[in-house]
Amino acid sequence: xxxxxxxxxxxxxxxxxxxxxxxxxxxxxxxxxxxxxxxxxxxxxxxxxxxxxxxxxxxxxxxxxxxxxxxxxxxxxxxxxxxxxxxxxxxxxxxxxxxxxxxxxxxxxxxxxxxxxxxxxxxxxxxxxxxxxxxxxxxxxxxxxxxxxxxxxxxxxxxxxxxxxxxxxxxxxxxxxxxxxxxxxxxxxxxxxxxxxxxxxxxxxxxxxxxxxxxxxxxxxxxxxxxxxxxxxxxxxxxxxxxxxxxxxxxxxxxxxx
Amino acid sequence: xxxxxxxxxxxxxxxxxxxxxxxxxxxxxxxxxxxxxxxxxxxxxxxxxxxxxxxxxxxxxxxxxxxxxxxxxxxxxxxx
Numbered sequence: 548x549x550x551x552x553x554x555x556x557x558x559x560x561x562x563x564x565x566x567x568x569x570x571x572x573x574x575x576x577x578x579x580x581x582x583x584x585x586x587x588x589x590x591x592x593x594x595x596x597x598x599x600x601x602x603x604x605x606x607x608x609x610x611x612x613x614x615x616x617x618x619x620x621x622x623x624x625x626x627x628x629x630x631x632x633x634x635x636x637x638x639x640x641x642x643x644x645x646x647x648x649x650x651x652x653x654x655x656x657x658x659x660x661x662x663x664x665x666x667x668x669x670x671x672x673x674x675x676x677x678x679x680x681x682x683x684x685x686x687x688x689x690x691x692x693x694x695x696x697x698x699x700x701x702x703x704x705x706x707x708x709x710x711x712x713x714x715x716x717x718x719x720x721x722x723x724x725x726x727x728x729x730x731x732x733x734x735x736x737x738x739x740x741x742x743x744x745x746x747x748x749x750x751x752x753x754x755x756x757x758x759x760x761x762x763x764x765x766x767x768x769x770x771x772x773x774x775x776x777x778x779x780x781x782x783x784x785x786x787x788x789x790x791x792x793x794x795x796x797x798x799x800x801x802x803x804x805x
Numbered sequence: 806x807x808x809x810x811x812x813x814x815x816x817x818x819x820x821x822x823x824x825x826x827x828x829x830x831x832x833x834x835x836x837x838x839x840x841x842x843x844x845x846x847x848x849x850x851x852x853x854x855x856x857x858x859x860x861x862x863x864x865x866x867x868x869x870x871x872x873x874x875x876x877x878x879x880x881x882x883x884x885x
Contacts, residue, residue: 553827561820575854603857692856700864707871787868800878 598765599772600690607694608775609768612753615775616742619735619782626731626786630724633797669712677705685780689769695776699783706788710795724796727789734782741774815849832882833874840870 564571572579589606597605607615681701684693706722722730742753750757755771756764822842826835843866850859 550828557824557827692860694857697860697864700861700868704864704868707868711871790872794872794875798876798879 597772598768601688601692603692604689604694604772608772608779609755612742612775615779616735616738616753619738619779622782622786623731623735626789627728629790630728630793633793635797669708674705674708677701677708681705685776686773688776689772695779696783698776699780700787702780702784703787703791706784707791710791722785722788722792724789724792727785727792731782731785731789734778734780734785737778737781738775741771741778745771809852811852812849815845815852818845819849830883832877832880836870836873836877839873840866843869 576582589602589610593602593605593610594600597609599605599609678701681698684701685695685698688694688698706720709720744759745754745757746752748757748759753771753775755768758767758771760767760770762770819842822838822845826838826842829835829838843862847859847862847866850856850862
C-alpha cells in the first residue's frame with residue numbers, strides 16, 4: 548500500500564512540471580521578469596558600487612547582507628537544536644568510529660590498523676591541502692567563486708577527517724562541545740559587529756562605504772566583505788563541528804561496550 | 806521552455822537514483838547513492854551556470870554523507 552502511494556506521488560510530481568511547461572521561462576530568457584528588473588540593475592551597477600569582481604559575492608554579502616546575517620543565525624540555531632535533540636548522554640568512554648571488526652588488528656604500540664584509510668596520506672597530504680584551499684577560498688572569494696560558507700565547510704571537513712582517521716591520539720587541536728557552541732555564536736557576532744561599526748561611521752546597518760577607516764571607498768567595501776565572510780566562516784565551521792561533537796558524545800552506537 | 810541534452814541526461818540519472826533510494830532495502834546503499842545524487846546535482850548546477858552553488862553542493866554532499874553513515878550505526882541497517 549505504501550509503495551503504491553509512493554509510486555503515485557512520484558508520478559504526480561513528475562507529470563506536474565510537464566503539464567505547466569509553457570508557464571516557466573527558459574534559462575537565460577531576456578524577457579522573463581527577474582531578468583528585466585533586478586538582474587539588469589545588478590549587472591550594470593554591481594562592479595561600480597561594490598567594487599567586487601565576483602557579482603555573486605556582491606549580491607550575497609553587499610546588497611543582501613541582512614539576509615545572509617539571518618542565514619548565519621539559522622546555522623547557529625541548527626547546531627544548538629541538534630544538541631537539544633540529542634540530549635540523552637550514554638556513559639561511554641573512548642568512543643572509536645572504526646567498527647569493531649576492523650578494531651581487532653593492532654600494531655605493536657596498540658594503535659588500531661585500518662584497512663581502508665591510509666592515515667599517513669590523509670594527515671600529511673590531504674588535510675593541509677584542504678586547509679590551504681579553505682583559506683584561499685575565504686580570502687579569494689571576493690574575486691573568484693567561493694566565499695565564507697564554503698571555506699567554513701572545508702575547515703570543518705579537515706576537522707572531521709582528523710577525528711575519523713586517528714580517534715585515540717591526543718589531537719593538537721581539539722574543540723570541546725561547549726567551546727564549539729560558543730564559537731558558532733561568535734560568527735554571527737562578528738557579522739553584526741561589522742554592521743554596528745558601519746553605524747558608528749554614520750551610515751546605515753551594513754553599509755560598508757561608511758566604515759570609519761581612513762582608506763578609499765573601494766577598499767572599505769573589501770574590508771567589509773572580508774570581515775563578514777570571516778564571521779560566516781567561523782559560524783559555519785563551528786556549527787558543523789558542534790553537530791559532530793553531539794553525534795560522537797551523545798548517540799549510542801550498536802557496537803558500543805559499556 | 807527548452808532543455809539541453811546534457812541537462813536531460815542528468816535529470817534522467819537523478820530520477821533513476823531517486824527511485825533506487827526509495828525502493829532499496831539497505832540503508833547504507835541508500836546513503837551512498839544519496840552521495841551520488843548530490844554529485845550529479847553538482848554537474849547540473851555547473852551546466853546551469855552556477856559554479857558557486859555547485860561548490861557548496863560538493864562540500865555539503867560529502868559532509869552530510871559522513872554524518873548519515875555515523876548515525877546509521879545507531880540504528881538497524883536493514884529495512885524491514
